[in-house]
Amino acid sequence: MVYCYSLGIFNNVPVNSVLMRCNSIMVSYNGRRRSRLEIVTCILNTCAKGASITKIMRESNLNYTQAYRYINSMLNKGMLKQTSSNNKKMFHTTRYGYEVLETFKDLDYLLKEKALKEDNVKLDNNISIPPGISNNQVCKYDIYAKILKSSVKGVTRTRLLNILGTNTPRLSRYLEELVKKKLIVVETIHYDRRIKGIFKVSRRGLMYLKTYAKLATLLTKGTEDKLKTLNLKEEKITGISGIEHKIVTVTINGTKYAVKKIKSIDGDRDIRLDVFKFLVIVNDVGLKPLIMLDKSVNLNRNLKEVIKGFNGRIIYHSSTY
Numbered sequence: 529m530v531y532c533y534s535l536g537i538f539n540n541v542p543v544n545s546v547l548m549r550c551n552s553i554m555v556s557y558n559g560r561r562r563s564r565l566e567i568v569t570c571i572l573n574t575c576a577k578g579a580s581i582t583k584i585m586r587e588s589n590l591n592y593t594q595a596y597r598y599i600n601s602m603l604n605k606g607m608l609k610q611t612s613s614n615n616k617k618m619f620h621t622t623r624y625g626y627e628v629l630e631t632f633k634d635l636d637y638l639l640k641e642k643a644l645k646e647d648n649v650k651l652d653n654n655i656s657i658p659p660g661i662s663n664n665q666v667c668k669y670d671i672y673a674k675i676l677k678s679s680v681k682g683v684t685r686t687r688l689l690n691i692l693g694t695n696t697p698r699l700s701r702y703l704e705e706l707v708k709k710k711l712i713v714v715e716t717i718h719y720d721r722r723i724k725g726i727f728k729v730s731r732r733g734l735m736y737l738k739t740y741a742k743l744a745t746l747l748t749k750g751t752e753d754k755l756k757t758l759n760l761k762e763e764k765i766t767g768i769s770g771i772e773h774k775i776v777t778v779t780i781n782g783t784k785y786a787v788k789k790i791k792s793i794d795g796d797r798d799i800r801l802d803v804f805k806f807l808v809i810v811n812d813v814g815l816k817p818l819i820m821l822d823k824s825v826n827l828n829r830n831l832k833e834v835i836k837g838f839n840g841r842i843i844y845h846s847s848t849y
Contacts (some may be wrong), residue, residue, distance in 0.1 A: 530582065536823065552766060553767070558728060563668070563669070564667070565632070565667055565669065566667070567588055567590070568598065568602065568607070568627070568628075569600060569629055569632045570586075570587065571584055571588050571595075571598055571599070571602065571608075572602075572607060572608075572621050572625045572626075572628065572629040573585040573621075573629060574588060574623050575608055575619045575620055575625075576626075576629075578611075578613075578618045578619070578620050579618065579619055579620075579848075580616060580617065580618060580619075581595060581596065581599070581617065582585075582680030584599065584619065585607065591686055597617060598675055602625070603619075604841075606622055606625075607620050607621065607622060607624060607625035607628060608620065608621060608622060608625060608626050624746075626640045627746060628653050628743070628746050631739060631742055631743045631746055632743060634739045635669065635736065635739045636744060637638075638709075638711070638732065638735060638736045638739065639672075639709055639736075639793055662810055669740060669793035671692070671702060672702070672705075672706060672711065672736065672740075673736070673737060673740045673798075674691070674692065675688060675692070675702060675703070675712070675714065675727075676706070676711060676729045676733045676734075676736060676737050676828060677689050677729075677737060677826070679712055679727045679728050679729040679733070680728075680729050680734075681728075682715065682726040682727070682728045683724075683726065683728075684725075684727070685703070685727070687697065688703075688727065692836065703727065706733070706762075709732075710730055710732050711729070711730060711732055711736055711821045712727055712728065712729055712730060713728055713729075713730050714726070714727055714728075715727075715728055715729075753793055759779070760776055760777070760778050760787060761776070761777060761778070761779060762774060762776050762777075763775060763777050765775075765777075765815075766813075767809070767812030767813045767814075768812055768813075769812050771812065773809050773812065773813055773826060774815065774818045775787075775809065775815075776789075777815070778818065780818075783816065784815055784816070785815060785816050785817065785818035785840075786806075786809070786810045786813065786815040786816070787818045787820060788802070788803070788806040788817065788818070788819050788820065789820045790802065790803075790819065790820070790822065791822045799827065799831070803819065803827075803831060803834075803835070804834075806819075807834070807835070807838055810838060810840075811838070816838065816839050816841070817835060817838050817840035817841070818840065818841050818843065819835060819840065819841070819842045819843070820843050821842060821843070
């Protein structure tokens with residue numbers, strides 16, 4: 529059993545240290561920042577047999593606002609479903625959520641040197657690795673995968689420094705961890721004295737890459753499947769100004785959104801103008817904005833903050849949808 533430590537007040541009683549029980553796959557919270565992936569899988573494990581918001585807060589060591597932010601995101605992606613019991617909201621892990629959780633456990637077990645059937649696994653050295661699995665937040669699982677992918681055919685420390693764009697002490701720490709976990713091996717080079725050694729991914733490391741790629745695909749699939757099932761419809765709504773607007777709407781988990789699709793880029797300024805015009809209409813009709821962006825479109829941070837200020841959402845989708 530792993531425990532999380534927190535400073536603060538628990539049940540209105542001030543304490544110096546509160547033991548908060550987490551699931552066995554959640555890393556201990558000792559002051560470092562946890563990745564989004566670790567928190568999501570902790571919530572999935574907590575909701576395996578159903579959990580209230582209070583239990584989720586306790587097990588995942590989140591406050592009320594943080595917990596609901598994660599829960600709403602996971603409901604939208606189909607990882608959780610909500611039920612009501614005695615006028616109390618309960619959250620349950622879905623089949624898709626279980627699949628994400630089990631795949632993460634496989635990934636985590638590889639880092640903890642659990643029993644593995646390595647001899648029965650056939651792996652492709654040219655496996656393709658997605659850019660990340662934590663919604664643009666780089667975590668240790670992403671960094672490990674990037675190092676291992678770069679080491680498939682052997683790589684020097686200098687080359688890894690250039691690929692990762694990090695400093696020597698940090699890279700040395702990651703390499704030391706990977707060697708200790710038997711995900712990477714060091715091969716001695718005799719024909720060139722300038723090279724102290726070549727780092728090459730092990731069979732266990734290839735298993736990690738395969739599991740990582742599966743998890744990344746699952747997380748992407750969840751978002752895309754949700755988009756495919758969205759029931760978009762066009763409506764005519766009269767705003768506060770008395771003007772009738774023709775807008776596309778969708779209802780997600782009981783909340784109605786006005787939808788704006790952006791499929792191509794004609795310049796950053798054009799995107800800003802389109803979004804601001806849309807937000808004016810949204811404000812007039814009293815709905816929340818939902819921006820659906822093509823995967824090739826990137827919004828700058830200021831524009832994202834403006835959309836969040838309207839309690840809006842941004843979803844990336846394939847141009848084929």
